Amino acid sequence: MKRRDCLKAGLALPLLPLVQKAAAGNSTGSRNALSRARPGAAGWPSASEWDLLSNAVGGRLSIPVSPFLGDAGTRAEALAQIQNPFFIGDQPGLTQTSGYHGAWLSRPSARVVAAANSADVAAAVDFARRHRLRLVVKGGGHSYHGTSCAPDSLLVWTRAMNAVELHDAFVAQGAPAGTAAQPAVSLGAGAMWIDAYDAVTTRGGRYVQGGGCTSVGVTGLVTGGGFGSFSKGFGTAAANLLEAEVVTADGRVRVVNATQDPELFWALKGGCAGSFGVVTRITLRTHVLPATFGGVSMKVRADSDESFQALAAEVLRFCRDALCTPQWGEQLRFDSHRTFGASMVFQGLSQEQAAAVWAPFEAWVAARPQYTVIDPLQALALPAQHMWDADFFRKHAPTLIADDTRAGAPATHMLWKGDQGQVGWYLHGYASAWMPSALLGDAQRDAAAAAICTAAAHMPVELHCNKGLFGAPADALAASRDTATHPAVLDAFALALIGNAGGPVYAGSGGTVDEANAREGAARVGRSYAALRAVLPRAPTYVSECDFYQRDWQQSFWGPHYPRLLAAKRRYDPDGLFVIHHGVGSEDWSADGFERRS
Structure with missing residues (x-):
């Protein structure tokens, strides 16, 4: 810790007499700690205690409020920026996802510490532990499971710590x-x-x-x-x-x-x-x-279910033979219109080299009249140093990006246009599964293609080839093996993703949950995922992109x-201060994180 942080931490010392007194009557030092305190209930900090915390963090304690519930001017600005993720991220009362059907809605915490350094964070953590508060942490706020928001909680907001x-x-x-x-x-x-x-x-x-x-x-x-x-x-x-x-x-x-x-x-x-x-x-x-980054796109439609399944099988064969290499990543998509779409990226190849990789697949499609090419193969490459250069894209490909349009916003802040639909979305259902490399082999490829096509009849199925490490170089595999991520990722050629969502439903934004549509969307995701599981009966899944209601989540995630x-959790957080939905050790707590189960 830097010396100035050590000095800053000393400002938290005036908190100790009051918080120790509050802690004395509670068994926070055992695994049978009482439930967490809520506003207005016994144990909730007094105004003077909150003032002490505010002083300890340099006045950076406040009550977060959604801008959609502000005055007319504030609300109008928020509505104008509702698809701007940089604006949403700058609001302590909002999250990038506005909810998940039947599970949670984006709601502000009771208090927020806008931390400027680690000493601010330490003061907030001490305060939450001693007062038995529900503690929430938010950086980017992109969690699909709402892990960065909880009503009646103390939020540690790290947005300003961006060096x-x-x-x-x-x-x-x-x-x-x-x-x-x-x-x-x-x-x-x-x-x-x-x-x-x-x-x-x-x-x-x-x-x-x-x-x-x-x-x-x-x-x-x-x-x-x-x-x-x-x-x-x-x-x-x-x-x-x-x-x-x-x-x-x-x-x-x-x-x-x-x-x-x-x-x-x-x-x-x-x-x-x-x-x-x-x-x-x-x-x-x-x-x-690398010298270059680039992308390849193509879209093909089949004229029957049988030809669509044959197309899917050929895509899987092509994936095995050409795309499971360190050069390729991103998405292969199958939908209910018997359409296959490729939206892939590459690194270290020229535009001509990338097109040559796809030439055999392009020729296979062209030789069969049962397929219609909707979007011909297109390959583009650029100097790798410009891949995230906002000024370069504004000049050469402005339709591919969206800017942070606020006055005074950093000129470097841009997002890919295709990601804008996720800003504020309300998830109806979501599911994922790692696809093992065995599905690409001759023995299982047809069955895998049939499952993908059956699943796609209910909801589009995306195979994210960059989210599986089959075909990665030895050093990348070794480093990834030495992580807590489920080892299935090492042999997966892709992560299959299936999801359905509606528009933002932040309180005060005018958006509301269409219950019938949400239920139907969730049901379609469920049917699609069930079809895919015909070849993936015990499929592990990616913790950050999965079903909120994931069964057997401990095994599925890790x-x-x-x-x-769990042993590390017991050692470093024995009383369960840090609780997130389906996080390590969360089985000890109620779904809202307020009541101890064991």
């Missing part, structure tokens, strides 16, 4: 003598991936493995074991974690890595930080930047790693 620092020769704290230094980047918990890519790639000329959506927070994606478009080449984001600064339930600011608190460090690599502490800074290795994760 980015490049290292030419990073060595983890406490590393053994002789440890080789390596290029890296350190990112504050509030940074988004566009901040990382601008510093590392656009200005720094290197690559960091992050997320595909530019407005996603770096910490949540890394600690959730997340993926980016080029993960087949560089491994998961968690596999690239070198060090993290984290505030644990005891209020300590720890710097963890492979040497210091190695079990906590390992748990943060895919075990979801929200179950173990508040991550305030992460350091990731950076890589040599498989053989769960006992080790």
Whole structure:
């Protein structure tokens, strides 16, 4: 911890007499702790106690309010920016997803600490622990499961902690003598991936493995074991974690890595930080930047169910033979109109080389009259340093991006146009499953194609090839193996995703839940997922993109790693201060995180 943070932490000392008195009557030191306090109920902090916390964090304590419930001017601005993820992320009372049908709705916390440093976070954690408060942490706020919001809670909001620092020769704290230094980047918990890519790639000329959506927070994606478009080449984001600064339930600011608190460090690599502490800074290795990044697109329609299934089988064969390499990532899509669409990205290839890879598939389609090419194959490449260069896209391909349109917004802040539909969406249903490489083989490929086509008749099925590491290089596989993510990812050629959603339903925004439509959407997702499971009876799934109601979630998310994760949870958070939906140890708590079950 930096010296100024140590001094800042000292400001929290006046809290101790009151919070110790409040804690004396509660068994917070045992696994049988009482339920958490709610506003207006016994144990809720008094105004003077909240004032002490406010003083300890430099006045950065407030009551979060949705801008959609503000005065006329505030509401009008919010409505104008409702599809701007950067605006939504700047509101402590909002989350990027506005809810999940039957599960949760985006609602503000009772109080928020807008943390400026790790000392602010430590003060908030101490306060929550001693007063038995429900604690919530938000960086980017993109959780589909609502893990960054909860009514009646204290929110630790890390948005302002967004510093980015490049290292030419990073060595983890406490590393053994002789440890080789390596290029890296350190990112504050509030940074988004566009901040990382601008510093590392656009200005720094290197690559960091992050997320595909530019407005996603770096910490949540890394600690959730997340993926980016080029993960087949560089491994998961968690596999690239070198060090993290984290505030644990005891209020300590720890710097963890492979040497210091190695079990906590390992748990943060895919075990979801929200179950173990508040991550305030992460350091990731950076890589040599490929010469090019690019994309390939194509859309084909089949004239019958039989020909659609034959097309799906050929896509899987082509995927095995040509796309399961470090160069390729992103999506193959099948829908109810018997249509297949490719929206793939590549790295390290020229436009001509990329087109040549797809030429055999293009020829296979052209030779068969039962297929109609709706969108011909198109391949485009660009210098890799411009991949997240907003000015480059504004000049050369403005229709592919959307800007943060607010006055004074950073010129670097842009998102891919295709991601804008996720801003504020209300999920009706969502499901995912890792697709093992065996499904690409001759023995199982036809069955897999039939399951995909049957599933697509209910809801579109997307195969995200970058979210499975089959075909990745040995070093990326080794680093990804040393994470808490379910080991099924190592052999998966793709993650199958099925989802349905409606528009924003934030209170005061004018959007409302269409119950009939939501129920039907959820049912269609269920039918589609059930069809896919015909070839995936025990399919593991990705914790950050899955069904809110996932059955057997401990095994589905982490498989053989769960006992080790639970042991780390018991060690670093024995009283369960940090609770997220279907997070490690959450089986000890009620669904809302307020009542202890055991």
